[in-house]
Amino acid sequence: MNLLTALARLLIFPGILFAIPAAWFFLWVERKSVAMMQGRIGPPFMQPFYDFIKLLGKGTPPRTGIVGGLMRAWPLIAVSTAAGAVGLLPVLPSSGGFQGDLILLLALLEVPSICIIAAGFTSRSIFGEIGSAREAVLSVSYNVVFLLAIISVAASQHTFRLEALAQAPATPLRWVGILAILICLPAKLHLNPFSLPNAEQEIYSGPMVEFAGPELAMWELSHGLEWVAATGLVATLIAPQMAFWGLSALVFVALSFGIVLLLSALAAATARLAIDTTVRFYWQCTIIFAVLAVSSALFMRLRS
Amino acid sequence: MRLWDRLMCYCRKRSPWLFHLNSGSCNGCDIEIVAALAPRYDAEQLGVRIEGSPRHADILCVTGPVTKNAVCAIKTVYGQVCGPKAVVAIGSCPATTNVFIDSRTLDGPLGKHIPVDVFVPGCPPRPDAIIEGVAKAAEILAQRGSKPIEPVLTDEPANAEVQA
Numbered sequence: 235m236n237l238l239t240a241l242a243r244l245l246i247f248p249g250i251l252f253a254i255p256a257a258w259f260f261l262w263v264e265r266k267s268v269a270m271m272q273g274r275i276g277p278p279f280m281q282p283f284y285d286f287i288k289l290l291g292k293g294t295p296p297r298t299g300i301v302g303g304l305m306r307a308w309p310l311i312a313v314s315t316a317a318g319a320v321g322l323l324p325v326l327p328s329s330g331g332f333q334g335d336l337i338l339l340l341a342l343l344e345v346p347s348i349c350i351i352a353a354g355f356t357s358r359s360i361f362g363e364i365g366s367a368r369e370a371v372l373s374v375s376y377n378v379v380f381l382l383a384i385i386s387v388a389a390s391q392h393t394f395r396l397e398a399l400a401q402a403p404a405t406p407l408r409w410v411g412i413l414a415i416l417i418c419l420p421a422k423l424h425l426n427p428f429s430l431p432n433a434e435q436e437i438y439s440g441p442m443v444e445f446a447g448p449e450l451a452m453w454e455l456s457h458g459l460e461w462v463a464a465t466g467l468v469a470t471l472i473a474p475q476m477a478f479w480g481l482s483a484l485v486f487v488a489l490s491f492g493i494v495l496l497l498s499a500l501a502a503a504t505a506r507l508a509i510d511t512t513v514r515f516y517w518q519c520t521i522i523f524a525v526l527a528v529s530s531a532l533f534m535r536l537r538s
Numbered sequence: 539m540r541l542w543d544r545l546m547c548y549c550r551k552r553s554p555w556l557f558h559l560n561s562g563s564c565n566g567c568d569i570e571i572v573a574a575l576a577p578r579y580d581a582e583q584l585g586v587r588i589e590g591s592p593r594h595a596d597i598l599c600v601t602g603p604v605t606k607n608a609v610c611a612i613k614t615v616y617g618q619v620c621g622p623k624a625v626v627a628i629g630s631c632p633a634t635t636n637v638f639i640d641s642r643t644l645d646g647p648l649g650k651h652i653p654v655d656v657f658v659p660g661c662p663p664r665p666d667a668i669i670e671g672v673a674k675a676a677e678i679l680a681q682r683g684s685k686p687i688e689p690v691l692t693d694e695p696a697n698a699e700v701q702a
């Protein structure tokens with residue numbers, strides 16, 4: 235029974251069967267809301283699906299040897315880890331079985347961006363290498379804040395278990411942590427103020443420059459799955475606990491959708507920042523916020 | 539299998555990704571391409587997206603009368619687009635070299651170097667004409683994709699590596 239529920243979570247909800255359509259839906263919401271904010275009509279509802287299928291049918295440039303193998307492997311690793319991260323989200327009240335904890339979830343969430351960095355260097359294109367270097371700098375900057383925020387949330391609840399974190403009541407301290415996580419999400423998802431690793435105009439879409447066809451389709455899918463996982467993480471932290479599982483699933487989807495709208499609006503309203511501004515933003519402005527959250531969480535813990 | 543082919547054909551038609559290549563254009567046509575994507579014409583309704591890398595693109599949009607310097611770049615970029623692919627020549631310049639005809643810096647028109655599928659005439663063409671040209675190219679692309687043989691017509695092998 236335990237194995238069955240764990241499998242159902244990984245394969246059906248919130249796992250693969252839910253996550254892949256949700257990934258396409260979120261990619262569409264992102265493009266559509268940017269279009270609407272610019273006064274355009276935007277792409278049709280099925281557009282990410284069309285793009286995915288079309289990319290599957292395209293050819294790839296001939297590559298042999300270890301480079302070819304790695305170029306095929308990176309997107310697959312990124313997709314599978316992102317799907318695993320979505321599968322771990324504690325949306326439904328579980329009945330035992332493998333649950334995983336926050337540390338595993340964070341590790342899985344981090345793998346796609348490591349794959350992107352590696353992919354850019356593997357492609358041996360100068361633009362890919364610049365993009366990877368930017369991604370590496372960006373990830374070092376936002377991850378400090380992101381991890382501190384997560385630690386503050388976990389410390390205020392005295393646990394790293396996802397289940398317990400999702401069920402705990404939302405304290406003011408937790409809101410500070412959630413806000414800090416939200417500030418990091420645009421950088422994690424390469425959205426507009428912090429979209430410099432994959433800047434189309436300056437470095438020909440960065441680490442992705444040499445990928446084509448099915449490999450690119452996998453990158454698009456992993457980007458969508460990252461959307462689902464990252465917004466889902468925040469949604470589970472915000473969502474109030476429901477007695478009925480259908481209701482909690484519904485609240486989860488609605489909250490994720492709201493966060494996607496918020497982030498897309500931010501992306502449409504801002505322009506790309508330079509790398510030094512971005513690094514300064516995270517290291518100087520936001521880190522104070524995160525340190526505050528963590529220290530107050532620890533202080534509360536000492537007092538109690 | 540037939541169902542998959544039909545789905546693929548439909549998706550190719552609905553998702554043309556462009557790569558814009560300037561082969562010495564006066565910038566008039568390039569501005570019109572941007573206008574085709576801007577709010578008034580909004581080509582994204584057809585799934586059109588301008589891509590940063592030729593590897594991601596399906597349709598190569600070439601503007602300009604093809605200067606001698608650009609020939610090598612055009613062949614390289616054409617080789618970098620993965621099949622199935624189509625080429626749209628935007629403006630009168632790539633079709634006929636237009637007002638620059640007889641210039642000694644030119645090696646046009648575009649048809650001499652790569653196979654062109656759709657010509658969009660005009661100096662510059664209107665954005666709606668560009669969108670129509672791209673839509674036609676997407677149809678050609680969908681037909682071409684269902685055939686087993688790829689049209690590779692360049693005589694020299696294209697340089698597949700990105701030149702930094």
Ligand code: SF4
Pocket residue numbers: 563564565566567601602603628629630631632636637660661662663
């Ligand atoms: S067709 Fe006209 S507008 Fe376009 S590049 Fe040539 S001269 Fe310029």
